[in-house]
Amino acid sequence: MRFSYLVAAAVIVVVATGSAVTIFRGNPVPEDVIASLDGDPDRGAYVARLAGCIACHTNESGGGELLAGGPPLKTPFGTFYGPNITPDPIAGLGRWSINDFARALRHGISPAGKPYYPAFPYTSYSKFTDQDIADLWAALNTVPDVDKPSTSHELGFPFNQRWALRGWQNLFFDSETFRDDPNRSELWNRGKYIVTGPAHCGACHTPRNPLGASDAERALHGAGGLPGDERSPPITTAKLLEKGWTERGLAFGLRFGTKPDGDVLGGSMGEVIRDGTSWLSDEDLRAIAHYLLNNKDTE
């Protein structure tokens, strides 16, 4: 009992400290430049595959409508349900502006100014380019409205204290624009953008601290405690090479699910491949594989 009080006290102190800073920092300002871009809904549908939007916002196995709300995502903090992101004005995003959308993705803040739980991977989505956001927004607006809201998150104390997320964001989250490394090839930079941005590979492959923040020092080192008691393998360059992956094999595997040893990728990665990576262009798959197998950041 004493232990749990201690943990709860630590959580409260940590978030309160963080929150105090936020009050002075104020809300992030949305980028108006996005509103001036033309969004291409076809490209946006592709970006939705790249970013895994559909898997978390569509309860496919439960027979749910496209993007009308996700299946339960069980985490150590409670159970999350991806919200309805159809264009319905009440249950979905119908009343949002594109700037609201950009702010949600990049800063993890709702139009009403509420912070989102990091189950929504805005820590990666902050790297989205303006054009990708505009395209994604255009695509979302082509989805049929569903007027039923998604299920509410089921969280116990202290994780149901949403105000505390302001502190969490302050401590663990910097909205970071993606910048190409001029010393690297276009292919490598594209791969890094996909892996660390839209595809948010680190959400499952990077371990988190007890408060759910990614451990940047051990990026892509593999993690336990994932939904469904799953464990993700490390996907650092060294580990991938050790397991026999080549750039060609990895690009191939992300499309077909094959592994170097003749086994196939199952579990959640099977779903990621089925709903996400198998839809990507050859070039993007090559970029991902090239980056992952030449990733000095993980050494």
Next chain:
Amino acid sequence: MHNFKLKVLAPVGALIIVASTSLVLAHGGATGIVKERMDLMASVGKSMKTITEMFQGDKPFDPEAVRKAATFIGNHGGEQMTRLFPEGSIEGPSESLPAIWQDWEGFSKLADDLTQYAGALAEAADNPRGPGMGSGMGQGRQGGTGASPMGRRNPMMGKSADGMPMNDPAALAQMSPDAAFVRVTRTCSACHTQFRKKQ
């Protein structure tokens, strides 16, 4: 408060239990039917490796070797596979999930698909190769087929890897070996996604 204690301590407890049992199991070794099917999966995997290396472009494409490996896989799908899964046989190091028996129909269907598609691959081995990705399926599967780019669910989610809804083994046998190969890998992956323990 009590709830919170449970939340923090339960996973730790669970972890200890899981860790200690898997230690015991790892030393237990597979026996009987579980061993038989694990051996079967290993040899199917070996054939898959042979085929994958050729489709991937790591080794020269040898239709005879593809046919041989695909025939082996096809001969070990269907009932040859499902008979190795008597109800509840998840003892020892087995990675099978109880979902197999909760959805026996779905499980058997995938086992049958494996035989059908591997058979189509064996027949298609001599046909001209398909386009793209050093042998793969080309330009990805851009979502959207029609007025709405995000699509209705089915067109966007239910389509086959190469954008073709066609899954008829007889027709597949007439197409590129790549078209049959992708259905074999997808069948393996679908089964291992639903019915094998997540690792």
